[in-house]
Amino acid sequence: MLELRFHGRGGQGGVTSAELLALAAIADGKFAQAFPSFGPERRGAPVKAFARISEAQIRNRTAVTTPNIAIVLDPSLLTIVNTSEGLVEGGIQVVNSTHSAKALREEIGLKGKLVVVDANKIAAEEIGRVITNTTMLGALIKATGIVSTDLLIEQLKKRFGRIAEGNIKAFNRAYEEAVVAE
Amino acid sequence: MAVRKGIESSLAIAEAAAACNVDCIAAYPITPQTHIVEHLSELVNDGVLDAEFIPVESEHSAMSCCCGTAAAGARTFTATSSQGLALMHEIMFIAANLRLPIVMTVANRALSAPINIWNDHSDVMTERDCGWLQIFGENGQESTDLVPICHKIAEDKRVLLPIMLNFDGFIVSHVVEPIEMLTREEIATFLPDYEPQQRLDVDNPITMGPVGMPEVYTEAKMAHEAAVRNAYGPICEILEEFGQKFGRTYKPVETYKTEDADIVFVMMGAASETCMSWVDKVREQGKKVGIVRFRLWRPLPVEAFKEAVQGKKVLGIIDRHFSPGGAGGPVAQEVKYTLYGEKDAPKAVEVVAGLGGRDIDFDTFDKIFDRCQKVLDGGEVPPFELIQARGGHYGKI
Numbered sequence: 107m108l109e110l111r112f113h114g115r116g117g118q119g120g121v122t123s124a125e126l127l128a129l130a131a132i133a134d135g136k137f138a139q140a141f142p143s144f145g146p147e148r149r150g151a152p153v154k155a156f157a158r159i160s161e162a163q164i165r166n167r168t169a170v171t172t173p174n175i176a177i178v179l180d181p182s183l184l185t186i187v188n189t190s191e192g193l194v195e196g197g198i199q200v201v202n203s204t205h206s207a208k209a210l211r212e213e214i215g216l217k218g219k220l221v222v223v224d225a226n227k228i229a230a231e232e233i234g235r236v237i238t239n240t241t242m243l244g245a246l247i248k249a250t251g252i253v254s255t256d257l258l259i260e261q262l263k264k265r266f267g268r269i270a271e272g273n274i275k276a277f278n279r280a281y282e283e284a285v286v287a288e
Numbered sequence: 289m290a291v292r293k294g295i296e297s298s299l300a301i302a303e304a305a306a307a308c309n310v311d312c313i314a315a316y317p318i319t320p321q322t323h324i325v326e327h328l329s330e331l332v333n334d335g336v337l338d339a340e341f342i343p344v345e346s347e348h349s350a351m352s353c354c355c356g357t358a359a360a361g362a363r364t365f366t367a368t369s370s371q372g373l374a375l376m377h378e379i380m381f382i383a384a385n386l387r388l389p390i391v392m393t394v395a396n397r398a399l400s401a402p403i404n405i406w407n408d409h410s411d412v413m414t415e416r417d418c419g420w421l422q423i424f425g426e427n428g429q430e431s432t433d434l435v436p437i438c439h440k441i442a443e444d445k446r447v448l449l450p451i452m453l454n455f456d457g458f459i460v461s462h463v464v465e466p467i468e469m470l471t472r473e474e475i476a477t478f479l480p481d482y483e484p485q486q487r488l489d490v491d492n493p494i495t496m497g498p499v500g501m502p503e504v505y506t507e508a509k510m511a512h513e514a515a516v517r518n519a520y521g522p523i524c525e526i527l528e529e530f531g532q533k534f535g536r537t538y539k540p541v542e543t544y545k546t547e548d549a550d551i552v553f554v555m556m557g558a559a560s561e562t563c564m565s566w567v568d569k570v571r572e573q574g575k576k577v578g579i580v581r582f583r584l585w586r587p588l589p590v591e592a593f594k595e596a597v598q599g600k601k602v603l604g605i606i607d608r609h610f611s612p613g614g615a616g617g618p619v620a621q622e623v624k625y626t627l628y629g630e631k632d633a634p635k636a637v638e639v640v641a642g643l644g645g646r647d648i649d650f651d652t653f654d655k656i657f658d659r660c661q662k663v664l665d666g667g668e669v670p671p672f673e674l675i676q677a678r679g680g681h682y683g684k685i
Contacts, residue, residue, distance in 0.1 A: 124464075125464045129294040129464065131294075132294030133294065138465070138466065139465045141463040141464065142458075142462060144458050164465075165561045166562050166565050167427075167558045167559075167561055167562050168459075168562055168649045169647055
């Protein structure tokens with residue numbers, strides 16, 4: 107079973123990221139769940155969302171505390187939230203940042219295999235707003251191949267309808283531009 | 289077999305209510321139930337569901353409205369949580385004693401104060417004695433399936449009682465998960481149109497809810513007690529029929545790996561799902577432990593429960609609510625009621641956990657198991673305990 111933790115800020119769509127991923131996995135015939143870490147949902151406050159994906163039925167309804175993959179939607183969270191917390195041995199962090207993996211590792215102490223993409227820039231250019239949830243999914247899929255890009259794009263179309271195009275472009279660009287470092 | 293669809297449990301539950309072709313929904317939004325009534329209002333607005341959606345100004349009005357529509361013969365659905373359920377309190381008793389077959393889903397959430405939107409069972413347990421039937425779903429699939437089951441139970445001529453369908457707020461209500469959805473056509477083969485036995489009708493007037501003088505009040509209560517208790521048979525039949533038709537069989541009491549277990553955990557709601565994974569893990573370490581879960585809470589399935597724990601040595605009973613200064617948690621109280629005076633009754637280790645959204649995780653189950661193991665090894669039964677409280681519990685009740 108794969109366990110994922112999404113770090114974002116209220117209003118950035120971290121919950122939607124987790125949901126789209128789970129929906130794509132379920133459409134692929136797998137078992138999956140996605141849920142937010144609920145709180146007073148203040149716009150801008152650090153929030154978490156969780157997802158689990160498995161070949162078998164998932165029987166666990168607790169928060170993800172030992173993720174295989176952590177996804178950081180907002181660069182400003184890196185210095186105020188310990189996104190590496192509980193990351194399993196050999197875990198992956200998919201990070202929205204303008205810095206290199208080396209710098210993130212040395213200066214902030216990020217652990218695990220790092221996948222870095224400047225999602226703010228991509229989202230601003232393709233969607234017109236710095237909402238990075240769909241962009242970050244591109245980097246996540248590139249790094250992990252959890253589900254196929256086609257299945258995920260299918261979910262983007264379903265969720266966003268008329269405004270799906272920008273999100274799909276941002277997703278595809280992040281898939282291309284994300285740098286996977288060991 | 290239907291295809292598993294990825295959907296948020298709340299939306300699946302709303303879709304199930306719509307597929308039951310409900311006539312009337314009166315509701316007021318409250319977290320974490322909101323998505324259910326929001327989605328139903330969309331379905332009504334979009335013409336997908338031909339029903340009256342009555343947006344009321346409070347939950348007190350919501351339940352009052354439900355009483356009115358059910359009394360008029362409409363298939364009636366509502367949903368609430370926490371403070372909303374508490375605000376319905378006085379009307380809850382009226383709905384029950386007027387024998388109105390309302391179905392209400394409750395996304396269980398803690399009561400204030402301190403203000404807390406997360407899940408525990410303090411809302412439902414405060415309504416324990418209101419005379420409704422009460423049932424608990426464990427996950428999205430079960431909670432969704434229980435919607436048509438609840439309508440059928442409530443409207444059964446041998447039952448005619450309101451029923452509360454509980455599932456944990458957020459950890460069930462807000463989880464996107466794979467659910468096999470039944471279509472309106474499939475549900476129609478299971479749930480016939482509602483035919484009220486009596487209804488408010490201006491052309492054939494009757495009185496519902498008159499004064500009950502001391503001369504009749506006790507008899508009215510006795511009749512209600514009999515109605516709730518006697519609902520057990522029809523409930524079992526209906527659960528069985530659903531299983532036969534759709535392949536998912538639900539029992540009033542569920543067991544998991546109890547056959548060879550000396551220690552059995554007893555609980556309700558979604559915690560049992562996580563507990564199953566924990567049981568699988570510790571069984572690999574040779575720990576013989578199982579789970580008994582109450583799905584049905586009212587009427588209390590006394591005999592089925594006794595059978596489920598027959599021959600067990602120690603019960604670890606987990607409550608998500610308790611009575612301060614009283615006899616601990618409600619599940620523990622009622623479990624002890626069923627076993628009092630029984631020969632070789634298992635010992636009871638009582639814990640309260642999962643209050644106000646605290647996860648009941650593997651560590652919690654480990655702690656409970658340790659206490660049970662000590663008792664199994666001949667140790668004294670520890671006092672009722674808020675097992676997750678930092679700094680420890682102050683001691684005996």
